[in-house]
Structures are given as structure tokens and as C-alpha cells.
Amino acid sequence: MQTLTLPGSGRRGPGINWLRGLVVVLAATAIFLPLFLIFYQSFLTAPFFMPAKQFGLDAYRFIFDDPDFSSAAKNALYLALGLTAIAVPLGGMLAFLMIRTDLPGKGFIAPALLVPIFVSPMVMGFGYVVAMGPVGFYSVWAKDLLGFIPWNIYSFTSIVIIAGLTHVPHVYLYASSALKSLGSDVEEAARVAGASPLQVMFGVSLPMITPALAYAGVLVMFLGFEVFGLVLVLGDPEGHMVLATYLYKLTNKLGIPSYHLMAAVAVCLVMVTFPLVMVQRYLLKSANKFVSIKGKGARSKVMPLGQWKWLAFALIFGWLMFTIIMPLSGIVLRSFVEYWGEGVRLVDVLTLQHFREILDQPSLVRGIVNTILIGVVGGALAVICYCAIALAMHRKPDMISRFLDYSVLVPRAVPGLLAGLSFLWVFLFVPNWLDGILQGMDNGVAVWLSENAIPVLRSLRSTIFALWLAYSVVWLAYGMRLISTALLQVGPELEEAARAVGASRGQVSRDVTLPLIKYGLLGAWLMVFLIFEREYSTGVYLLSPGTEVIGAMLVSLWASGSTDLVAALSFINISLVAIGLGVALRFGVKLHN
Amino acid sequence: MKRDLTMNELTVNDLHLDYGTGATANPILKGVSMHLQKGEVVALLGPSGSGKTTLLRAVAGLESPKQGTIAIGDRTVYDGARNFELAAEHRNLGLVFQSYALWPHKTVFDNVAYGLKLRKMGAAEIKDKVADVLKNLGLGHLAERYPHQLSGGQQQRVAIARALVYNPPVILLDEPLSNLDAKLREEARAFLRELIVRLGLSALMVTHDQAEAMAISDRILLLNNGKIEQQGTPQSMYETPETLFTAEFMGSNNKLPTKVVARDGNHVQLDVNGARLTGTARGASQAGAEPTTIIRVEEVKISATAVDNAIDMPLLTCMYLGDRFECLFKSPDSSAAGLRAYSKYKLEPGRYWLQMPADKLWVF
Numbered sequence: 019m020q021t022l023t024l025p026g027s028g029r030r031g032p033g034i035n036w037l038r039g040l041v042v043v044l045a046a047t048a049i050f051l052p053l054f055l056i057f058y059q060s061f062l063t064a065p066f067f068m069p070a071k072q073f074g075l076d077a078y079r080f081i082f083d084d085p086d087f088s089s090a091a092k093n094a095l096y097l098a099l100g101l102t103a104i105a106v107p108l109g110g111m112l113a114f115l116m117i118r119t120d121l122p123g124k125g126f127i128a129p130a131l132l133v134p135i136f137v138s139p140m141v142m143g144f145g146y147v148v149a150m151g152p153v154g155f156y157s158v159w160a161k162d163l164l165g166f167i168p169w170n171i172y173s174f175t176s177i178v179i180i181a182g183l184t185h186v187p188h189v190y191l192y193a194s195s196a197l198k199s200l201g202s203d204v205e206e207a208a209r210v211a212g213a214s215p216l217q218v219m220f221g222v223s224l225p226m227i228t229p230a231l232a233y234a235g236v237l238v239m240f241l242g243f244e245v246f247g248l249v250l251v252l253g254d255p256e257g258h259m260v261l262a263t264y265l266y267k268l269t270n271k272l273g274i275p276s277y278h279l280m281a282a283v284a285v286c287l288v289m290v291t292f293p294l295v296m297v298q299r300y301l302l303k304s305a306n307k308f309v310s311i312k313g314k315g316a317r318s319k320v321m322p323l324g325q326w327k328w329l330a331f332a333l334i335f336g337w338l339m340f341t342i343i344m345p346l347s348g349i350v351l352r353s354f355v356e357y358w359g360e361g362v363r364l365v366d367v368l369t370l371q372h373f374r375e376i377l378d379q380p381s382l383v384r385g386i387v388n389t390i391l392i393g394v395v396g397g398a399l400a401v402i403c404y405c406a407i408a409l410a411m412h413r414k415p416d417m418i419s420r421f422l423d424y425s426v427l428v429p430r431a432v433p434g435l436l437a438g439l440s441f442l443w444v445f446l447f448v449p450n451w452l453d454g455i456l457q458g459m460d461n462g463v464a465v466w467l468s469e470n471a472i473p474v475l476r477s478l479r480s481t482i483f484a485l486w487l488a489y490s491v492v493w494l495a496y497g498m499r500l501i502s503t504a505l506l507q508v509g510p511e512l513e514e515a516a517r518a519v520g521a522s523r524g525q526v527s528r529d530v531t532l533p534l535i536k537y538g539l540l541g542a543w544l545m546v547f548l549i550f551e552r553e554y555s556t557g558v559y560l561l562s563p564g565t566e567v568i569g570a571m572l573v574s575l576w577a578s579g580s581t582d583l584v585a586a587l588s589f590i591n592i593s594l595v596a597i598g599l600g601v602a603l604r605f606g607v608k609l610h611n
Numbered sequence: 612m613k614r615d616l617t618m619n620e621l622t623v624n625d626l627h628l629d630y631g632t633g634a635t636a637n638p639i640l641k642g643v644s645m646h647l648q649k650g651e652v653v654a655l656l657g658p659s660g661s662g663k664t665t666l667l668r669a670v671a672g673l674e675s676p677k678q679g680t681i682a683i684g685d686r687t688v689y690d691g692a693r694n695f696e697l698a699a700e701h702r703n704l705g706l707v708f709q710s711y712a713l714w715p716h717k718t719v720f721d722n723v724a725y726g727l728k729l730r731k732m733g734a735a736e737i738k739d740k741v742a743d744v745l746k747n748l749g750l751g752h753l754a755e756r757y758p759h760q761l762s763g764g765q766q767q768r769v770a771i772a773r774a775l776v777y778n779p780p781v782i783l784l785d786e787p788l789s790n791l792d793a794k795l796r797e798e799a800r801a802f803l804r805e806l807i808v809r810l811g812l813s814a815l816m817v818t819h820d821q822a823e824a825m826a827i828s829d830r831i832l833l834l835n836n837g838k839i840e841q842q843g844t845p846q847s848m849y850e851t852p853e854t855l856f857t858a859e860f861m862g863s864n865n866k867l868p869t870k871v872v873a874r875d876g877n878h879v880q881l882d883v884n885g886a887r888l889t890g891t892a893r894g895a896s897q898a899g900a901e902p903t904t905i906i907r908v909e910e911v912k913i914s915a916t917a918v919d920n921a922i923d924m925p926l927l928t929c930m931y932l933g934d935r936f937e938c939l940f941k942s943p944d945s946s947a948a949g950l951r952a953y954s955k956y957k958l959e960p961g962r963y964w965l966q967m968p969a970d971k972l973w974v975f
Contacts, residue, residue, distance in 0.1 A: 020778060021777065021779055021780050022730050022732070022777040022778060023703055023730070024700070024701060024703070024729060025730065509710070509712065511708045511709075511710055511712035512712050512714055512715075514671075514673050514706075514708070514712065515706065515708055515714070515773070516714070516725070517672070517673070517698075517699040517700045518671055518672075518673075518699055518700075518702075518704060518705070518706035518774070518783075519700075519705075519706075519725060519726035519777070520700045520701070520703065520729045520730065521700055521729055522698075522700050525700075525729065529725065533716045534714075534715070534716055
């Protein structure tokens with residue numbers, strides 16, 4: 019019998035994989051160019067577009083002399099530490115109660131836990147203002163009952179507590195997946211030896227998931243340094259600032275665009291966050307090692323809490339009330355009332371006026387449409403890009419893969435606000451720079467390019483593409499995790515089998531790998547939709563006519579004091595997130611890994 | 612194309628392969644040479660970690676060797692000296708995975724047809740060819756099923772069909788039977804041997820089960836720690852092992868605590884706890900004063916009366932195996948392992964003479 023050979027399978031050495039090269043170059047450019055610009059700008063004495071600029075450390079000198087900077091830095095540290103101190107123990111205990119005990123109401127607590135992760139902190143902060151601010155709904159009701167308001171949410175302590183409580187779910191997610199993979203036999207052994215549920219939790223379960231808790235701790239501390247919206251909204255009345263809000267306020271402080279100062283602050287912030295990201299990576303590896311040493315994974319009976327059951331439920335319900343129900347109900351109420359204050363009866367002021375007002379303003383309508391587009395279409399495109407990068411690394415353990423593996427972590431260390439800023443610079447700076455080169459070249463192609471291509475590049479800044487690129491790069495590390503989790507499910511022999519019957523690497527990806535991770539990719543799309551709806555800080559500096567999104571508009575509308583519109587937009591934003599979460603829960607998409 | 616009957620379909624020469632590089636390099640293959648002729652079935656046999664699967668994967672192009680050469684027919688697919696390595700997809704081999712690796716998103720038909728589609732064959736022709744090979748493997752009625760709707764044995768046959776459909780010169784089988792349960796395995800073994808003979812396949816098969824290797828293959832390559840320990844026909848491997856490793860790996864053995872008393876050519880006089888026995892020295896290395904002496908369990912003959920070249924021991928217990936009894940003999944005072952022998956009937960308790968024919972009592 020004649021062997022059927024592949025068409026064109028003559029002598030063929032290992033050719034260069036152009037597609038892979040392209041993916042690597044584009045990814046590296048999108049990751050490192052903005053970061054490079056930030057560093058470059060921070061060592062200039064003036065914004066990069068000014069003619070009179072020199073290299074120098076003036077920018078650093080200025081900010082280190084500024085008392086506002088040092089107080090912002092101190093506050094940022096306190097916030098990060100306080101947030102970690104609150105979120106880690108509570109998240110660990112919550113995970114134990116949810117996974118291991120017969121806590122009542124688990125069915126509705128589990129989805130509710132995800133709400134603070136997917137609702138924009140800007141919206142949350144605003145929710146606290148309208149619910150518990152000096153004339154918030156709950157404050158007014160409390161005053162009617164007690165005669166005074168028992169809280170002040172504008173104090174720095176309150177901000178830390180609120181930030182801590184809203185980050186409990188992040189810890190919960192990691193702690194609960196670690197607990198799930200930990201065999202319950204070790205806990206049963208402790209109970210047989212006579213330990214109460216509380217003693218089991220503190221003596222066995224939580225110590226055994228220490229690596230996961232440590233990882234979650236570093237993660238939330240990192241998130242603590244990134245907190246922007248919450249402090250922007252709640253810190254304003256009493257003038258509390260952290261590094262991110264200090265950066266944001268620098269623009270207004272001097273009247274002129276002080277890019278070199280902003281870049282210097284940005285570099286300081288990255289210097290803090292980058293080591294934290296590296297620690298996270300290290301801990302994640304060791305945590306994975308730890309988890310693999312598990313006991314027998316047999317399903318066990320949940321631990322009965324006995325008389326503690328209702329106390330535990332009350333505590334969790336209190337937390338849900340404070341971090342979800344109160345701020346969100348505040349926003350819902352505020353978006354449907356004309357005005358609010360002491361002595362106002364709710365039924366007298368109900369209105370749909372704010373939503374009508376939004377429909378009357380084209381820029382706001384555009385913002386809503388853009389937000390949906392960037393979530394649905396942009397999310398899909400982002401997943402395609404993440405997938406391309408993941409496939410460029412898939413089963414090719416070489417230097418390029420290792421380079422990409424570390425590179426995708428880099429944007430994680432750049433908070434959204436900075437990423438937006440650096441992309442603004444990319445779109446301002448790169449066309450100018452290319453134009454300069456082309457004009458110096460003096461040939462036909464260069465002139466044509468300079469006349470036709472450069473204006474297109476310039477105009478990109480005010481299109482939603484700019485925003486999409488910034489969003490995609492900011493969430494690169496997160497998206498890559500989603501994709502690589504899906505890729506890990508594909509057994510290597512399924513791909514090897516395809517190669518053995520004669521499929522090239524590209525054909526293996528197209529015919530075997532991608533069809534197999536289809537549902538994983540759909541899930542990733544939904545997750546990326548959710549985070550793109552939630553994102554607000556990345557768009558702040560890229561906000562221009564045409565690139566409006568709800569998140570960035572909330573920041574600018576808040577600054578101009580239009581509470582009514584902020585309430586209505588927040589309500590719309592929450593609705594979009596709720597739809598996404600509903601779809602995710604309906605189709606059983608894993609909301610974390 | 613007409614091939615010379617004695618031509619090698621597959622030639623591997625002095626193949627070296629490491630896992631990892633530099634200081635952490637872990638040598639897996641340390642200079643393996645082998646060949647496979649047309650219509651021949653060769654089994655790669657060895658304990659886990661001996662490198663047998665690695666060798667198979669290197670032939671398939673899924674592992675990168677360090678040095679040596681691999682040729683399929685007259686086509687060199689790997690040459691360490693020239694740093695030439697043909698990608699797996701251009702080697703035109705058929706590979707059956709241990710886990711079958713059927714693509715779960717494709718039907719049986721699509722699984723089998725994929726290799727033909729890659730070869731740009733017309734749809735009608737693909738249909739005929741796939742139907743043909745599925746019928747050959749007794750899967751004709753299952754073409755539209757998905758892999759998860761098949762039993763283990765059917766999945767295995769689909770995997771074989773997928774590897775055979777484009778008539779590769781050599782088919783590689785990685786532990787093809789190990790994922791089947793014991794009852795099914797014997798049937799599959801007979802099926803596989805029948806298929807190979809019927810279609811005149813040239814096959815290289817990896818297995819860790821010596822019974823499987825002997826049943827299916829024409830020639831066995833026994834690997835030990837990255838090197839070929841011995842190769843030959845199943846019969847020669849079983850009946851005339853050259854090394855202790857081969858002897859111990861190929862069958863069930865009794866090990867005897869012996870001392871050499873005298874030596875005359877290949878004949879060795881042994882002392883076993885005071886009893887005198889005659890054995891045969893085997894292998895290249897001439898054993899020292901305390902060699903290892905083994906005998907296949909089935910070669911030990913049980914006698915109620917004193918016989919030549921035998922030791923007497925009390926019966927400890929008999930185990931019923933269905934077609935025979937396996938009897939364990941052990942002196943109560945001795946700490947050494949006892950002797951095992953087969954018996955057609957259940958034995959009465961008491962002392963027996965265990966006769967060991969001199970040519971079957973191997974001294975290494």
C-alpha cells in the first residue's frame with residue numbers, strides 16, 4: 019500500500035514562525051512602549067512636547083519637596099496595610115464558613131459575594147456618599163431614629179474600613195478555592211480529637227491554607243496601593259489623598275499640564291507595585307505546590323455550627339448590608355429622586371428626570387453606547403489578542419515564551435490611571451516622533467506617509483480604539499490567566515496526536531486546540547466584558563469627544579458636581595454589570611480560578 | 612513503490628536524549644540503536660523509567676534527541692551531527708497514544724478523516740477510505756459517534772484507525788493495551804496481533820508487560836536505564852537470557868541462596884543450604900563466588916521421592932490459580948525466601964523434593 023504523504027512535505031527545516039514573531043513584537047510594544055514613556059518623561063524637566071526640555075531630576079525634587087506628596091504616600095501605605103489587615107482575616111473566615119460549615123443562606127450569599135469585585139469602586143464610593151454621607155438616605159433615617167448620625171464616612175479611618183470590607187471577596191475567592199482543594203480529612207481528624215468548629219478553623223484549616231492567604235494578602239495590599247475612585251470620592255471633603263489621587267490632582271494644581279511631575283509620581287507608584295506583583299508571582303507558584311499536597315478529596319458532611327450558626331449568619335449579613343446593600347440601594351434611590359435632604363419624604367420626590375436628562379445629552383448617550391461596545395466587541399477582540407499571545411507561548415518552552423510570561427505581568431503593576439495616561443502620551447508622542455523621522459528622510463514614500471499615515475495615527479487618540487488598547491493592556495495579566503487556565507485543560511497528547519497525523523503547528527491550533535477551549539474562551543469573553551464595564555480609571559486621561567465611557571465620565575461628572583447624572587449613570591453601570599453577572603451565573607461560568 | 616523485503620523501515624543509530632539542559636540535564640537515552648524491517652513488529656520492553664516511551668516519542672518527532680540518527684525508510688528524519696530534525700508532522704508515521712488522545716470535539720469519522728484532510732484528499736475519496744478502515748477495525752457502525760460515547764476498546768480501535776488511515780510505513784503504539792481492563796486486554800491483544808498480520812503492518816510498540824510483548828511482537832528490545840539490555844525473538848529472550856536483568860524481567864523466577872563450590876566450563880556446582888546442585892552459568896560475566904542463581908517457577912518439578920539435582924523442603928501453602936496450583940515451599944527455620952512451583956493438583960502437607968534441571972538453573 020502506498021503511503022499517503024503530505025502535500026509539499028519535502029525537505030523542510032524549522033522555518034521562522036512569522037505569525038508568532040508578529041504577536042510577540044506587537045505585545046511587547048504595547049506593553050513596554052507606554053512604560054518606557056513614563057520613565058523617559060519622569061527624567062525630563064518639562065513635558066515632552068515642550069521645546070525647552072532637558073534631562074534632569076527636577077520632577078523628583080519637586081514632588082519630594084511637596085508636603086502633599088509625602089502625606090499622600092503615607093496615606094497610601096496606611097490604606098494598603100489597613101486594608102490588608104481587615105480583608106485577609108475576614109476573607110479567610112468567610113471562606114471557612116462558606117465552604118466547610120452548614121451556614122444558612124449560602125445559596126444567596128455566594129453570588130452576592132462577587133458584587134464588590136465587579137462593581138466599579140467609583141460607583142461604590144458614590145454609593146457610600148449618597149447612602150451614608152452627611153445627608154445620605156441611611157444617615158437621615160438614622161438621625162430620625164437616634165437624633166444624631168453615628169458615623170462619619172469622610173474620615174480616613176472610615177475610608178480604610180470601607181476599602182478593607184469591599185476587598186474581603188478577593189481574599190475569599192483565593193481562600194475558598196484553597197479550602198476546596200484541601201481534603202476535609204484533616205479537619206475531621208481535629209474534630210474527632212475534640213476540637214470545636216472555631217478551634218478547627220483557627221487551629222487547622224486557616225493555617226493549612228496559609229500560602230493562599232499570603233498570596234491573597236499581597237494581592238489586596240497591591241490593590242490597596244491602586245485604590246483611586248474610593249479615595250477620590252470619599253477623601254475629597256476632608257482632603258485625604260493617596261498617591262493615585264495626588265497624581266490625578268497634580269493636573270489642576272499647577273494649571274498647566276505637568277506631565278513630568280505626573281510621570282515622577284507614576285514611577286514612584288510603579289516602584290511600589292512592581293515588587294508586589296513579583297512577590298505575587300512567586301507566592302502563587304509556591305501556593306500551587308502546597309495545594310497539590312492534599313488529603314483525600316472525598317466529599318464530606320459539612321460541619322454543624324450548632325448555636326453559632328445564627329451569630330455567624332448575622333455577622334455575614336451585617337457585612338453584606340454594609341458593603342453591598344447600603345451603597346447600592348443608595349444609588350438606586352438617588353437615581354430616582356429629584357433631590358434629597360432632611361425632612362424630605364421619599365414618595366414626594368420620585369422621578370425619572372435624571373434618565374431623561376441623560377438621553378438629552380449626546381455625549382452621555384455615546385458614553386453608554388461606547389461602554390456596551392467596549393465590553394462586548396472590545397472584550398471579544400481583547401480575548402482574541404490574549405488568545406494569540408497565549409498560543410505564542412503554548413507548549414514552546416523557549417526564551418521567547420519566558421520573556422512573554424514575565425512581560426504580561428508588567429502591565430499588572432501599572433495602575434489603570436497611569437496606563438491611561440501613558441497611552442495618551444503614546445498617541446501624542448509617537449506620531450510626532452515618527453513625523454519628525456519621516457520629514458528628515460526626504461523621499462516620496464516618507465512624504466506620502468507623513469501626509470497620510472501620521473494624521474491617521476494622530477486621530478486614533480480620539481477614537482475608541484485608543485481606549486480599547488489601553489483597557490486590553492491594563493487587563494492583560496488577568497486575561498492571560500483566564501486563557502491559560504483554559505489551555506491547561508487541553509491534554510498535550512491531543513495536540514501531539516494531530517502532529518503525528520501530519521498537522522503543522524498552525525493547523526494543530528486551529529483544528530484541535532482552539533475548538534477544545536471554545537467554551538473557556540466564551541467564559542473569558544464574559545469575564546473581560548465584566549471588567550471592561552467596571553473599569554473607570556484607565557479612561558480618565560483618554561476621555562475626549564468620541565471616547566466617552568461611563569467609568570471615566572463618572573470621574574469627570576463627579577468633579578463637576580452633577581450628582582443627579584452620576585447617580586443615574588451609576589445605576590446604568592450597575593445594571594450592565596448585573597446583566598453580565600446574571601448571564602455568567604446562568605451559564606455556570608467559573609467566575610474565578 | 613516496491614520495497615526490498617529486507618529493507619529497514621526504521622533505523623535508529625546511537626541515539627542519545629537528555630531531559631533538561633546544562634547542569635540539570637538528565638540522560639534518558641544513552642546510545643540506543645535499533646532497526647525495524649518491513650512487516651516486522653518490534654516491542655520496546657522495559658520497566659518504567661527505562662526510556663522506552665521516550666525512544667518512541669523521539670522516533671515520532673515529539674522529543675528532541677541530543678545526538679545520533681533516525682531514519683524512516685531511506686529518509687533521514689533526525690541527524691544530530693547535522694543538527695537536522697524533521698518536524699513530527701512531516702514524518703508520516705502513525706502513532707497510537709496510551710490514552711488514545713481522541714479529539715473529543717470530533718466524531719469518529721472526523722477523527723479518522725483528519726489526517727486525510729491534511730493530505731488534501733477529495734471528500735468522496737476520504738469517505739471511502741475512512742469507511743474502509745473503520746470496517747477493517749469493526750467500527751463501521753460507529754462513524755457518527757463522539758469518542759465519549761464509545762467503550763474503552765472501541766476508543767482504542769478508533770485510535771488505531773486514525774493512525775492507519777493514510778498507510779504510514781511504520782505504526783507506533785505507546786502502551787496500546789494498558790488502558791483496558793484485564794478481561795478486555797486479552798481480547799485486544801489477539802485482535803491487535805491478528806490485525807498486524809492481516810494488514811502486514813510494520814509496528815513499533817512500547818509496553819511494560821512482558822507477556823504482551825511476547826504475544827504480539829516478532830522481536831523484543833529490552834531497555835534498561837536508557838540502554839538496550841538484550842534483543843531477540845520472544846522465545847530467545849525468554850529461554851536464553853544473557854543477563855540477570857533480562858532473566859528476571861521476562862518471567863516469574865525463584866531466587867536461590869547459593870554458593871559456588873566448583874566450576875567446569877559452563878557447569879557450576881552449587882551449595883544451597885548444604886544440598887548440592889548443578890547449574891548452568893549464563894551471560895558474559897563469569898560469576899564470582901556468590902552469584903545470583905535463578906530458576907523459572909514453571910521449571911521446578913515437584914516430587915514426593917528423592918530425585919536427582921533437587922532439594923527437599925516442607926510445603927507451606929498452596930494457592931489456587933484456576934488452571935493449576937502455585938505451591939510455596941519454605942523451611943520454618945530459614946529466613947530466606949521460599950521456593951515457588953506449580954502443581955497440577957493440590958498437595959498434601961509434608962516434605963517434597965524440588966527438582967531443578969541443570970540446564971534451567973541459571974547462574975549469573
